[in-house]
Amino acid sequence: MSDLRIATCTYQEFSPDMGTPIRTTAGGVRFPLGYQLGGHARLVxxxxxxxxxxxxxxAYEFHYRRQLADTGVDLIRAELLAIAGAWDLDAPAVLLCFDRLDKPGQWCHRTMFATWWTAETGEDVPELGAKPHRPAPTLFDF
Structure with a gap:
């Protein structure tokens, strides 16, 4: 076990005070960032x-979780520790992708990873970006 803390966010909503920014997208970043990435978590x-x-x-989650399970917690933890350790182990390793969760119907592999990681390790993985969209209350909700 390590002192590794993990969080998730979008590239767009991340700020350097949140922790070590780590790419988790298959493709590279599609726009200029105001910060430098700590690395690419290829296993995630x-x-x-x-x-x-x-x-x-x-269906996506089924296949993605199988990928994570086949890789295993220990290898993923080692990769994230290597990236975060080069920056600041006292700050969370923040796994980044493009998908904003405040749009209706939006989902993302980073939240699937967070759920899997918590189930496997018991360690919470907070979302630092916008929270999932919730419909506005109606008159009947009051």
Missing amino acids: TPPWELVRAGLAAD
Whole structure:
């Protein structure tokens, strides 16, 4: 066990005070960043074949979680520790992707990773970006 702390966020919403920014996307960043990435977590990155498959969220998650399970917690932890250790182990390793969660119907591999990691290790993985969209209350909700 280590002192590694993990969080998730979007590239767009990340700021350097949140921790060590770590890429988890199959493709590179599509726009200029106001910060330098700490590295690329290849073991957490979904393969292009999965990204391009156009699967529904539940099917995507099934295949992605299988990838994570096949790799295992120990190897993933070692990779994240190597990246974060080069920066600041006192700060969270922040796994980044493009998908904003405040849009209706949006889902992302980073939240699937967080759920898997917590189930496997008992360690919480907070989302630092916008929280998932919730419909506005109606008159009947009061």
